[in-house]
Amino acid sequence: MGLTLSGSVAIEVAHLSKTYEGNVTAVEDITFQVAPGEVFGLLGPNGAGKTTTLRVLITVLRPSGGTARVLGLDVVEQATQVRQIIGYVPQERAIDRFLTGREHLQLLASLYHLPKDRAAARIDEVLRLVSLENKADEVARNYSGGMKRKLDIACGLIPDPKVLFMDEPTLGLDVQSRLKIWEHIRELKARGITIMVTTNYLDEADQLCDRIAIIDGGRVKAIGTPNELKSGLGGDVVTLTLAPGDLDKVEGLAQALKAQEGVRAVSANRNRLDIRVTSPEKTLPAILAQVGARQCRLEFVDYHRPRLDDVFLAHAGHRIQED
Amino acid sequence: MQEVGALTMRWVKRLSREKFSMVFTLFQPMVFWLIFFGNLFQRTANAEVVQAPSYIAFLAAGVVVMTILNNGLAGGTDLLFDKENGFLERLMSTPISRTSVVISRFLFVMTITSLQVLVILGVAYLFGVHPVTGLPGVAVIILIGLLFGVGLTAISMALAFSVKSHGDFFSMLGFLSLPMIFLSTALVPLAAMPAWMAVLARLNPMTWAIDAVRPLILSGWAAALPKIGIVVIVMTVFDSICLFGAARAFRRTLG
Numbered sequence: 391m392g393l394t395l396s397g398s399v400a401i402e403v404a405h406l407s408k409t410y411e412g413n414v415t416a417v418e419d420i421t422f423q424v425a426p427g428e429v430f431g432l433l434g435p436n437g438a439g440k441t442t443t444l445r446v447l448i449t450v451l452r453p454s455g456g457t458a459r460v461l462g463l464d465v466v467e468q469a470t471q472v473r474q475i476i477g478y479v480p481q482e483r484a485i486d487r488f489l490t491g492r493e494h495l496q497l498l499a500s501l502y503h504l505p506k507d508r509a510a511a512r513i514d515e516v517l518r519l520v521s522l523e524n525k526a527d528e529v530a531r532n533y534s535g536g537m538k539r540k541l542d543i544a545c546g547l548i549p550d551p552k553v554l555f556m557d558e559p560t561l562g563l564d565v566q567s568r569l570k571i572w573e574h575i576r577e578l579k580a581r582g583i584t585i586m587v588t589t590n591y592l593d594e595a596d597q598l599c600d601r602i603a604i605i606d607g608g609r610v611k612a613i614g615t616p617n618e619l620k621s622g623l624g625g626d627v628v629t630l631t632l633a634p635g636d637l638d639k640v641e642g643l644a645q646a647l648k649a650q651e652g653v654r655a656v657s658a659n660r661n662r663l664d665i666r667v668t669s670p671e672k673t674l675p676a677i678l679a680q681v682g683a684r685q686c687r688l689e690f691v692d693y694h695r696p697r698l699d700d701v702f703l704a705h706a707g708h709r710i711q712e713d
Numbered sequence: 714m715q716e717v718g719a720l721t722m723r724w725v726k727r728l729s730r731e732k733f734s735m736v737f738t739l740f741q742p743m744v745f746w747l748i749f750f751g752n753l754f755q756r757t758a759n760a761e762v763v764q765a766p767s768y769i770a771f772l773a774a775g776v777v778v779m780t781i782l783n784n785g786l787a788g789g790t791d792l793l794f795d796k797e798n799g800f801l802e803r804l805m806s807t808p809i810s811r812t813s814v815v816i817s818r819f820l821f822v823m824t825i826t827s828l829q830v831l832v833i834l835g836v837a838y839l840f841g842v843h844p845v846t847g848l849p850g851v852a853v854i855i856l857i858g859l860l861f862g863v864g865l866t867a868i869s870m871a872l873a874f875s876v877k878s879h880g881d882f883f884s885m886l887g888f889l890s891l892p893m894i895f896l897s898t899a900l901v902p903l904a905a906m907p908a909w910m911a912v913l914a915r916l917n918p919m920t921w922a923i924d925a926v927r928p929l930i931l932s933g934w935a936a937a938l939p940k941i942g943i944v945v946i947v948m949t950v951f952d953s954i955c956l957f958g959a960a961r962a963f964r965r966t967l968g
Contacts, residue, residue, distance in 0.1 A: 448806040473808035484799035488730040489723065500719040501807045529730060545803065 400426040400553055400584040401447065405456035408442050416442040417608040419456070424586060424601075429579050431599035432588040433702070435710050439608040440588035441481065441557055447586070448478045448555050460553055474502075477551030481558045481588075483538040484545075487531040491522055491541050494530070498548040516544040520574055536567030543574060554578060556587045560594060572598050590710060592698045604705050611705035620696045625654055625668040627700050628677060632661045633687035646680050653677075657703060661689075664703060666696075716809045720817035724791065728825075743783065743829070744836050747776045750900075751840065762905045765931055773837040774927035775899030778919055780829050781858045782893055785865025786886050788822040789873030793882055796873065796966070811967045815870060822866045827855045842930065846937065850929040853941065860948040861922045864955035871959035874966040898923045921947040 401424035408416045417439035424430040432440040445451035446458050449469040458465045463472045486494065492513060499509035517523045520540040525533065530541060539559070546554055559575065560568040575598060579585060589595055595602045596616045604611045604619075612619055632640060637660070644658045647665055652673035654666040667673040670693055681688060702710045728734065751769030758768035765771035792814070795801040804814055834844065834851060844850045869886070876882045894900070896910060897919040903911045914920045925944035928937035 445802075448802075450802055450805045470808050473806060476806065478803060478806040480799035480803055482797075482799035484803045486723070486727065486800060488727040493723075493726065497719055497723055498807065501716055501804070501809050503715060549807070 398425070399459075400424050400428070400461060401430070401586060402459045402462075403443065403447070403456070404458075406443065406446060406453050406458055407455040408439075408446065408451065409454045415608055417605075420605070420608075420610050421456075422603050422610060422613055424584060426584050427579065427582055428600045429575065429585045429587065429598060431595045431602040432586070432605055433590070433592070433595040433599075433602045433698075433710070434588075434605035434706075435590055438590075438605045440590075440605055442608075443605070444555055444557055444586070444588055448476060449473055474549065475552045477546035477549055477554040479542045479546040479554070479556040479559060481561060483535070483542060485530045485533070485538050485541060488529060490527050490529050491517070491533075491544070492526040494541060494545055495548055498545055502549045504548075512548060512550065516547045519547065519577065520544045534567075536563055536570065539563060539567065539571060540574070543571070547578075551583065553584045553586070556585065558589060559587055560589075560591065568594075592702065592710060596698045604702055606702075606706035606708075612701065616698055616701075619701045620698065623666060623696045623701060623704055625666055626670050626693065626695055627697075628665045628667055628670060628674060629690075629692040629694075630663045630665065630677070630681065630688060631690035631692075632663070633689050634661055636686050637661055639684055639686050643680065643684055643686055646684070647677060650676055650680065655704065657707070659709065664700065666700070666704070716813040717817050717820070720804075720813055721820050724817065724821040727791070743776050743780045743833060746779065747772060747833060747836055748840070751776075763902060767841070769837065769840050770842045770931060771902075771927070772900070773834070773842045774923050774930055775897075776837075777830050777833050777854060777858070777926055778861070778897075778923045779894055779899055780833055781826055781862050781922070782865060782890060782919060784822060784826040784829065785862045786869050786890055788818060788862075788866035789869035789871070790882075792818060792870055793873035793876070793879055797879060801966075805967060812963075814967065815963055818870060819863065819866055823859050823862055826858055826862050830855055830858050837930075844930045845933050846929045850934075850937070853937075854926050854929055857922055857925055857941070857944055857948075860945070860952065861918065864918075864948070864952040867952070867955040867959035871955075871962035874962045893917060893919055896920075898927075918947055918951045 403423070404421050406420040407418045410416060420439070420443055432443060434440050442451065446453045447460060447465060449465050449472050452466060460472050461475060463475070465472050489497070495513040495516065496509065499513060504512060514523075517526050520543050522537065522540050522544060525537060530538065533541065543556070543559070546556070556575070560571050563571065572594070575585060575587070587594070587599065599616065601613065601615050602619070603613045614622065640658050640661060640663065644656045644663055647653050647656045647663070650673070652668050654668060657664050665677065674693065699709060747769065751772045755768045758771070760766070763771040792801065801814070831851070834854070846853070872882055872885055876885070896913045897917045898914060899919070903914060903920070906914060921944045925937065925940040928940055
């Protein structure tokens with residue numbers, strides 16, 4: 391048991407739960423598998439349990455129930471072996487402002503007991519990979535947010551990990567830096583590294599991840615490729631935004647629309663209604679007729695193919711970022 | 714070993730990067746206590762009461778131990794910041810021995826403390842305080858400092874790992890350090906204290922450390938040896954309690 395580095399599953403989480411002191415349940419009965427070479431995303435709002443799941447996988451947090459394995463190794467029973475094959479890029483900028491980039495990498499290289507010559511080569515390699523060669527000998531205090539993030543990633547790559555865990559890799563970065571980081575992540579994937587990211591950015595999950603698990607309230611709500619999840623909703627989405635003065639009519643309209651033929655689901659958020667329909671051509675006129683009959687004033691009408699935020703809404707019952 | 718070495722070097726590098734901080738760390742405010750307090754109270758302090766040739770000679774031992782106290786209690790600070798910015802978690806996700814982080818911190822704090830004790834004794838020397846037991850006495854003073862410092866640093870690290878916010882950490886330190894200083898023989902001898910304070914001071918391990926350091930500076934080996942024997946016992950108990958308590962906090966954080 392556990393010694394077979396099975397080729398088919400890189401990360402295996404089964405019925406994982408974690409309850410903190412004071413009976414706060416962070417995650418409950420989480421189950422998913424990640425295939426080797428995949429970029430797998432845990433998508434969910436803050437406090438959904440993404441980071442807790444990740445911290446169990448990187449062996450710094452003991453689960454209260456269930457199991458988690460990385461390349462067949464149990465994260466509790468075989469923690470030391472797991473630590474040898476994983477890399478970790480924390481959510482915070484876990485940077486020592488007084489050390490240079492290279493010194494960070496040297497510290498980690500000696501913690502992983504890399505021989506001197508191999509360490510030097512490895513450090514140059516990861517610096518090149520995140521294009522930080524020119525700034526390597528400057529103290530991290532002078533780094534921009536994007537550069538710190540790159541250094542974080544470089545640190546995670548020092549052990550030449552088979553599986554890389556990244557907690558919110560682009561949180562708080564400007565658009566250009568985000569695109570850069572995504573590029574680096576794709577490059578790592580091309581090298582065959584299995585990557586698990588947590589994110590609360592829908593576009594990040596959509597564009598970067600091969601598969602995602604939607605997590606909300608400590609539970610997995612749905613798993614699949616972004617396309618599977620979107621087409622799994624069936625049909626398209628009509629969004630109505632009512633004039634702010636008509637707030638009191640939203641509830642009644644929602645009820646009426648639910649009864650309408652061709653409408654699969656309606657969810658209301660303040661003056662906005664998201665309506666999932668099987669066939670917009672037939673249903674849209676009926677919807678507008680209802681709006682007219684109730685004398686609601688429309689501010690905006692939108693019709694689109696399902697997006698990931700619609701998927702999230704359908705499975706979690708609310709939007710990932712409440713507006 | 715390699716892990717402890719690499720982690721200790723990190724603390725040293727950090728300190729050397731902060732040139733100002735390094736100067737201020739070595740020539741700590743404690744030096745000013747010695748200079749200002751020592752000279753300020755020279756005339757008010759009664760030589761009969763303090764049993765020393767000058768107040769500054771009496772105060773030297775107190776300032777040495779206060780330095781050890783402050784360093785030890787502040788010893789966990791950098792780990793607190795490591796915990797808060799995720800650096801600690803990064804270290805914990807690597808296959809290092811769980812204790813190497815703590816050991817590296819002990820080594821660093823103990824080294825800095827020893828250097829500071831030397832600086833304080835050097836400044837005292839300039840003010841005419843020449844330890845009667847000479848260099849061997851200074852070595853014993855440093856050993857006593859290490860003995861006391863281990864327990865204090867353990868408390869500080871445990872606190873750093875346990876607190877919810879760093880505001881809590883610093884207010885706890887402030888809460889601990891002043892009573893420790895005033896309820897000890899750092900500034901006045903036991904005999905000159907109100908009785909209730911003298912009772913509390915006797916329960917303070919700091920008092921015992923000072924009582925062993927002071928004769929090494931003022932009186933000589935004959936007077937110092939029994940006190941040293943007592944301080945070894947007191948500190949063994951003190952360190953055991955601190956390390957035992959801290960071990961639980963370490964295990965909770967470091968796994």
